[in-house]
Amino acid sequence: IQALQISENKIIKTKMLSRACFRQFSASIRRMSSTNIVETNIDSGTGFATVTLSQPPVNSLDKNLLTAITDRFKKLSDDSSVTGAILTSKFDGKVFSAGLNIVDMFQKSDDHLGEFWGMVQEWYLTIQGFPKPLVSAINGHAPTGGCAMALMSDYRVMVEGKTIGLNETLLGIVAPFFFADLMIAAVGRRHAEFALNNGYLYTSDEALKIGLVDEVVNLDQVVPTALKILTKMTKTPQPAYQVCKNFLRKETMDTLRNDRAGDIAHFVGFVQQPNVQKAIGGYLQALKQRKK
């Protein structure tokens, strides 16, 4: 009987302990009501939000994902309990993001293209204007728009052995001016001209050499390294951080804000050209056939 009582007490203690652990865990990690394509967890101890892009197969930025990311960052901006954020991908070791969804630019009406580009503008203005420290944990390939999204963060930690770059010209399209300015801000005009004109995709190590990313680490160190630097960045007095970030980024953002309709018209006119459509169609086909 005594033995039974002891083991029952042990069970009760174990249950109490696991409940306490659960309470502690749920108190420290808050899961934001996320869409399943953008998962967000907030650590209530540090106030760090981890935003994980989770749209299979490659996080291509279609209308749904652009809207979900934009909404998420707007909420994180407004949430005073959030001190900073990490942007990463669920498909670690594979793809951070494959950039804008090419299907959204192929054989579409002017209205579809216009709406799509309006969402691209909003996505750019929201992440680039995110007032808190933002670190990209680039845990896979980041071509074109995936690279642009990483460039919108304040620090980039990349996994070894993958590729990153604004390689639009290889598709027969041209990176918009606000992508180009992101590259110029990171690597300077000389490297940016070479990178954009030639649609150059950099390996992680090459990207580190020109300053396109700030650190290259192995896969299991990507997020921990991003957290370490975010901890440092959030120690800077935040009103000063925000004012400084806004001041440094304002000019290009204002150029876009002041003529969003003109920029949309420019995009639609450019993409609807028969030779551009032909190039996009050929590229899409090549992507599909790569696997065969």
Ligand SMILES: CCCCCCCCCCCC/C=C/CC(=O)SCCNC(=O)CCNC(=O)[C@H](O)C(C)(C)COP(=O)(O)OP(=O)(O)OC[C@H]1O[C@@H](n2cnc3c(N)ncnc32)[C@H](O)[C@@H]1OP(=O)(O)O
């Ligand atoms: C007069 C002068 C005016 C100048 C004006 C300028 C105005 C603006 C002009 C227009 C600007 C447009 C800007 C565009 C920016 C972009 O972001 S374009 C996006 C380009 N993206 C890419 O090139 C990346 C392509 N993808 C890849 O390289 C690879 O998929 C990968 C390395 C990311 C991953 O490789 P892997 O893991 O092997 O996966 P895959 O088998 O290749 O792909 C799986 C699946 O996804 C499809 N897919 C891949 N990427 C995209 C994409 N970006 N969009 C849509 N779909 C994509 C791929 O086809 C596979 O589909 P299936 O499974 O075969 O169906």
